[in-house]
Amino acid sequence: MIAQVTYGIFFKNLRAMTAIVSSMFAMVFMLFYEPVFTKYIALDRGWMDEKKVGYVLAIGCFTYAFGSPLVGLLCSKLQRRYITCMAFIFCSISLFLLGPSYLLDFPQTLGFSLAGIGCLGFSVAFLFVPLLPEIIASVAEAENLENSPFLADKASGIYNSAYGVGNCLAPLIGGGIVGSYADPIMGFQMCCDIMALSSLGFCGLYVLFAIIPAHLGEKKRAARRQSKLLIDLAPGSDTNNLTIEFENNRNQLGLNESKQDSLRFSQGR
Numbered sequence: 001m002i003a004q005v006t007y008g009i010f011f012k013n014l015r016a017m018t019a020i021v022s023s024m025f026a027m028v029f030m031l032f033y034e035p036v037f038t039k040y041i042a043l044d045r046g047w048m049d050e051k052k053v054g055y056v057l058a059i060g061c062f063t064y065a066f067g068s069p070l071v072g073l074l075c076s077k078l079q080r081r082y083i084t085c086m087a088f089i090f091c092s093i094s095l096f097l098l099g100p101s102y103l104l105d106f107p108q109t110l111g112f113s114l115a116g117i118g119c120l121g122f123s124v125a126f127l128f129v130p131l132l133p134e135i136i137a138s139v140a141e142a143e144n145l146e147n148s149p150f151l152a153d154k155a156s157g158i159y160n161s162a163y164g165v166g167n168c169l170a171p172l173i174g175g176g177i178v179g180s181y182a183d184p185i186m187g188f189q190m191c192c193d194i195m196a197l198s199s200l201g202f203c204g205l206y207v208l209f210a211i212i213p214a215h216l217g218e219k220k221r222a223a224r225r226q227s228k229l230l231i232d233l234a235p236g237s238d239t240n241n242l243t244i245e246f247e248n249n250r251n252q253l254g255l256n257e258s259k260q261d262s263l264r265f266s267q268g269r
Contacts, residue, residue: 005150010158015138018210019131022084025202026127027166029091029195030060030120032174033188035099040178040188047110058116059120067125071188080130080137081211087126094119095196102189115190116192131157134210142216 010016033040034057042050050259052137074083098116100106135155174191 005145005148005154007154007158009139009143010135010154012214013139013142015134015142015210016155018206019084019134019138020158022088022206022210023128023131023159024162024166024169025198026091026124026131027163028170028173029095029127029199030064031167031170032177033192035171036174036178036184037190040184041110041113044184044188045110047113056117058115060117060124063118063121066127067122068129071129072124075130075133080134081138081206081214083126083130084134085203085206085211087123088199088206090123090126091120092196092199092203094123095192095199099189099192101193101196102186103193132156135159138214139223188224210217236248 010020037057038050038053041047041056042053046058071083094116096104096106096116097112097119100108100112100116106112132155135158136152137147138145139155140151145151177191177194178184178187181190
């Protein structure tokens with residue numbers, strides 16, 4: 001198992017790489033505004049005293065901390081990749097609010113920016129929480145590996161590296177975009193709009209490179225399981241040689257005989 005789990009299998013897996021890049025962009029979307037936000041909200045806008053800006057920044061951290069456990073519960077109800085896709089859309093809405101958006105001509109009020117920060121923390125929680133399990137699952141399925149500590153350790157290392165790269169890029173991107181405009185207010189608004197559109201665009205890429213390949217892969221695996229099951233059930237097969245794989249195929253195809261017997265018994269009564 002140790003020899004099989006290498007960093008190379010993550011980089012060759014399209015689903016895993018999409019999740020890794022997603023974690024990097026999620027960090028960019030969350031932190032790009034922090035180097036210029038104090039100046040924007042306190043000096044350029046004059047909405048509050050500089051000493052109180054820290055309370056505003058804490059709103060996003062609080063909603064992130066509050067939302068993360070909820071995402072864990074939601075992952076038991078919905079596939080992780082769909083949660084990530086919806087999170088990119090929610091993140092885009094949050095960034096439009098944060099500006100407030102110049103392109104959408106939102107009202108220029110402090111309330112919109114505060115709502116944007118709160119929603120952004122919540123949406124980024126929906127991005128980060130499912131990504132590490134998605135990286136592990138995508139590689140385990142593709143390479144027929146067990147979900148072992150060795151696999152989890154490698155996945156966690158790559159995941160945190162992407163997190164760190166996002167931390168490095170976020171202030172550079174945010175400061176660069178805002179600084180390219182002569183008007184700092186318009187620069188911040190356009191920066192948020194650009195990030196919001198980028199989040200929408202990345203949502204489309206995530207569908208293309210993660211959701212669609214995963215869906216096609218599931219259909220192929222289901223077809224292989226069904227084919228193997230038909231071979232195991234074919235006349236003349238040695239029932240004494242049926243393996244655990246046969247049992248897994250039968251269970252995954254929903255042919256649990258005990259449940260079917262119970263259903264027939266209850267209907268007979």
